[in-house]
Amino acid sequence: MRLISRNSAAGGLMSSHNLEISLRVNGEDVSARVEPRKTLVDFLREDLALTGTHVGCEHGVCGACMVRLDGEGVRGCLVFAVQCDGAEVETIEGLSDSGAIADLQNAFQARNALQCGFCTPGMLIGAQELLSRGGVPSRETIRAHISGNYCRCTGYQAIIDAIEQVAKQRAGAAR
16 A cells, blocks of 8 residues: 655645545555645646646646546546545556556557647546447547547547547457
8 A cells, every 4th residue: 555645746744634535546555645625636646646647727628637536537627635535546547557448549549649648648538438338439429428628639530530440449359
């Protein structure tokens, strides 16, 4: 179990108002004392050095901070770390290290569905969530599912192509 004794990796001091939380992050048990107002994305980035989850708009609009909380995609900027006490959190690092999204990562690269890479972790988590439902979603369904993840570089077409490609590959492998 990883124990975090400081408020942040930058060395912030703990106050008496910090709360103890215990959760599982990417399969690892973690206990920490955190400020009640610290967001999940800030906890992941600052306290656990899991920087694959990005901070974008900080209003839950852009999707850059998407993580999986107890199996569902959530915006890490809209969830306080203390709300995750007892929960299971998966970040892009955990999904990538497990190999669960290797086919999506390869398709994104092959289809040039990533350019600057800022939106990519959120897109991959959202795509994995959609594809975990099984079947081959329509292009319209894919578009609607990723509509809350902003990409300034690709124009979305390549992202939709990559997700569709993997959906078809997974459906073919399931037969």
